[in-house]
Structure formats: C-alpha cells, structure tokens
Amino acid sequence: MLNQNRDSADTPADHWKNRLEQRTKRLPSSSDFTAKPGTAGSRRLWGARLRLALLASFFAGVMAIAAFAWRDLASEAARPVVAQERIAFKSDGVLSERWVRETLASEDGMPPVFDIKRRLESVAQVRSAEVRRMPDGTLEIRLYERRPVMRTVVRLPDGTTAPRLIAADGVIFDGINIGQLTFANLPVLDGLRHPPRAEANFDVIDGFSRVADFLDMAREKYPAIYRDWLKVSLRDYPGRPDAPGALFRVKPRLMAHSPDSAAIVEIVFSPTNFARELEGLARPEMAETIRQYMRAVDRSKFPAYRLDLSLVNWTDPRNPVPQLHLIPVSVPARQP
Numbered sequence: 001m002l003n004q005n006r007d008s009a010d011t012p013a014d015h016w017k018n019r020l021e022q023r024t025k026r027l028p029s030s031s032d033f034t035a036k037p038g039t040a041g042s043r044r045l046w047g048a049r050l051r052l053a054l055l056a057s058f059f060a061g062v063m064a065i066a067a068f069a070w071r072d073l074a075s076e077a078a079r080p081v082v083a084q085e086r087i088a089f090k091s092d093g094v095l096s097e098r099w100v101r102e103t104l105a106s107e108d109g110m111p112p113v114f115d116i117k118r119r120l121e122s123v124a125q126v127r128s129a130e131v132r133r134m135p136d137g138t139l140e141i142r143l144y145e146r147r148p149v150m151r152t153v154v155r156l157p158d159g160t161t162a163p164r165l166i167a168a169d170g171v172i173f174d175g176i177n178i179g180q181l182t183f184a185n186l187p188v189l190d191g192l193r194h195p196p197r198a199e200a201n202f203d204v205i206d207g208f209s210r211v212a213d214f215l216d217m218a219r220e221k222y223p224a225i226y227r228d229w230l231k232v233s234l235r236d237y238p239g240r241p242d243a244p245g246a247l248f249r250v251k252p253r254l255m256a257h258s259p260d261s262a263a264i265v266e267i268v269f270s271p272t273n274f275a276r277e278l279e280g281l282a283r284p285e286m287a288e289t290i291r292q293y294m295r296a297v298d299r300s301k302f303p304a305y306r307l308d309l310s311l312v313n314w315t316d317p318r319n320p321v322p323q324l325h326l327i328p329v330s331v332p333a334r335q336p
Contacts, residue, residue: 085137085139086137086138086139087100087101087138087139087140087141088134088138088139088140088141089141089142089143090141090142090143091142091143091144091145092143092144092145093125093143093144093145093146093147094145094176094177094178095125095126095143095145095176095177096177097141099176099177100120100141100143103119103120103123104116104119104120113131113132113133113139116129116131116139116141117129117130117131120141120143122200122201123173123176124146124171124172124173124174124201124202125145125146125173125174125175125176126143126144126145126146127144127145127146127167127169128143128144129141129142129143129144130142146167146168146169146171146173147167147168148165148166148167148173148175148178148182148186149166149167149168149186149211149212149215149216150165150166150186150187150188150189150211150215150232151163151164151165151166151183151186151187151188151189152164152165152166152172152188152189153188154172163175163183165178165183165186166189166205166208168208168209168212168216169204169208169209169212170196170204170205170206170207170208170209171202171203171204172196172202172203172204172205173202187215187229187230187231187232187250188230188231188232189231189232189234190231190232190233190234190235190249190251191233191234191235191249192205192234192235193234193235193236193237193238193239194206194238194239205234205239206239207237207238207239207240207241208239210241210271211232211234211237211248214248214269214271214274215232217274217275217278218278221278221282222278222281222282224282225278225281225282228252228253229250229251229252229253230251230252230253231250231251232248232249232250232251233248233249233250233251234248234249235249236248236249237271241271241272242271242272246270246271246272247268247269247270247271247310248268248269248270248271248274249266249267249268249269250266250267250268250269251265251266251267252264252265252266252267261291261294261295261299262294262297262299262302262303262304262305263294263303263304263305264290264294264304264305264306264307264326265304265305265306265329266306266307266329267281267306267307267308267309268306268307268308268309268310269309269310270309270310273310273312277309277310280309280324281309286324289324290307290324290326293326294326297328301328302328302329302330304328304329305326305327305328305329306326306327306328306329307324307325307326307327308325308326308327309324309325311323311325
C-alpha cells in the first residue's frame with residue numbers, strides 16, 4: 001500500500017491525507033517540554049535549574065573576589081615608595097642601597113613598584129632586577145650586575161673622554177662604585193674592528209662573548225700570564241671566531257729583562273684554539289725556549305718581536321700542533 005503510485009487506480013482518494021495526519025501527530029508539541037507538577041520530569045527540571053543557579057553564583061563570587069584582589073594589588077603597586085620606606089636590598093655586585101634610593105628618588109618620592117624594575121634595568125651596569133613587596137610592607141630589591149672583563153675610553157658629547165668598562169656580554173657601562181684598582185687590573189681595549197652597536201640605552205660590542213671566554217680562561221687558569229697583559233686589540237676580530245683571519249692581539253707590559261735580550265711586544269692568539277695556545281705558552285719548556293731565542297737574536301737590529309701562537313703545524317692532520325713563531329718588528333709598540 002505504501003509503495004503504490006499516487007495516480008494508481010487502486011489507491012483510495014483520501015490515502016495521502018490520512019498519511020499526512022498520521023505523521024503530523026508524531027511531532028512533539030509545546031506541552032511535551034513542560035513537566036507536570038509532582039512528576040519525575042518536574043523534579044529533574046527543578047534540580048537542573050538549581051544546579052545552574054548555584055554554579056552561576058559560585059562564578060560570580062570568584063569574579064568578585066578576583067576584582068577586589070586586583071584592585072588592592074594595583075593600588076599597592078601604584079603607590080609611590082617613600083624615601084623612608086623599609087627596603088630589603090641585595091646585589092651580587094658593588095651597587096648599594098643608597099645608590100638605589102638616590103637613583104629612584106624624585107620630588108614625589110620614589111616611583112611606584114611597577115616602575116622600579118624598569119628604571120633599575122635601564123642602567124647598563126644592572127643586568128636584571130627583581131622587585132616585589134613583602135607581606136609586611138617591606139620592598140625587596142635584588143640586583144644582578146654585569147661583570148667587567150675589559151676597560152676602554154669613550155669620547156663624551158662635550159668632547160672630553162671618560163673611562164668605561166666592558167661586560168662579558170659586550171655592554172659598555174660606567175662602572176658605578178667600582179674602584180680604581182679594578183679598572184687598573186683589567187686589560188684595555190686597544191682596537192675594534194667595528195664600532196659598538198646601539199641597543200636600547202646601551203652600546204654593545206657584537207661577538208664579545210668569545211673575547212670574554214678568552215680573558216676568563218687566561219685570568220683563572222694562567223694568572224701569571226694574564227697579569228702581564230696590558231691591552232687586547234680586536235682590530236682583526238670581526239665578531240665571529242671562525243671568520244677568515246680572525247685574531248686576538250695581546251700587548252703585554254714591558255717587563256724588566258736583561259739588556260742583551262729583545263722584548264716581546266705582541267702575542268697573537270686564535271679565537272678558536274686559544275685554549276691550546278694558552279696551555280702551550282704556560283709550559284716551562286716553551287718559556288725557556290722563548291727566553292733563549294730572545295737572548296740569541298741581534299737586539300741592536302730588532303729589539304722587539306711578535307710572538308704568533310695562532311699558526312698550526314699540520315704535518316700530522318690527526319694531531320695538529322701550535323707552531324711557535326717569533327716575528328721581528330722594526331719599532332716596539334708604545335707602552336705607558
């Protein structure tokens with residue numbers, strides 16, 4: 001009957017009307033969505049409504065508490081720090097609490113907590129700063145300072161010159177509270193391949209971390225050699241250790257020596273193999289070989305020599321050996 005053709009003669013005239021009425025009766029009405037009072041459906045409906053209301057009340061309470069907490073935190077952080085406020089200060093360098101107070105002080109007192117970290121880190125000597133307020137109201141400030149490895153002289157806008165320090169990451173800074181003895185014991189930057197790059201409020205020497213590794217190794221492992229270093233020239237160092245022709249040129253102090261002995265006025269190291277070269281230079285047999293050679297040369301003709309340790313003997317490719325090479329120079333470098 002269901003598969004009969006609509007135009008078939010055997011199909012009753014009201015067949016399609018009856019089928020439409022049957023299908024319409026199957027559709028849900030609005031009364032189906034309304035549970036009758038006292039029935040299980042009614043109880044389930046009210047239970048769902050109650051749970052939804054409780055959940056909405058819970059989230060509203062959480063949001064209210066968070067809003068109050070944020071308002072209190074923002075007002076506390078934005079409150080200026082008075083000059084007499086308690087400060088728990090600590091630094092891994094030489095900067096003091098007095099310097100912090102003087103740096104942050106203004107006519108309205110010290111700036112809000114949110115600004116203290118930014119202002120402290122705007123000083124080149126400060127590598128990073130941690131600032132927070134303790135529950136008892138004390139302002140806790142922790143500074144991490146940059147470590148100097150070299151010194152240099154810069155020309156100021158008014159035409160005068162001033163000493164500056166160079167950190168291990170290449171940042172040039174003033175050296176606040178750093179004594180003259182520290183300045184004097186650091187080698188001087190004698191030449192630079194490229195001028196420093198301006199970054200934010202700082203001047204930075206690109207690729208300087210390799211230079212810092214070289215100086216740190218010499219200072220820590222071979223202090224007797226390092227103490228004799230007066231200047232380090234980077235005019236042959238483009239900032240990449242593997243660059244063709246990259247060299248570190250060290251100018252030692254003119255030490256007291258025998259009148260019949262020539263002087264070494266420059267020592268050349270490779271930026272990639274300086275560890276082996278420093279180790280070889282520190283060996284007693286190499287020092288004795290250099291001493292005997294300098295006594296044997298004609299000092300009246302060539303009073304000064306360059307010691308080049310960057311050359312390598314590749315006779316055995318599996319075991320390259322640094323080649324000691326002394327090169328006479330016509331005029332010794334000027335020393336202070």
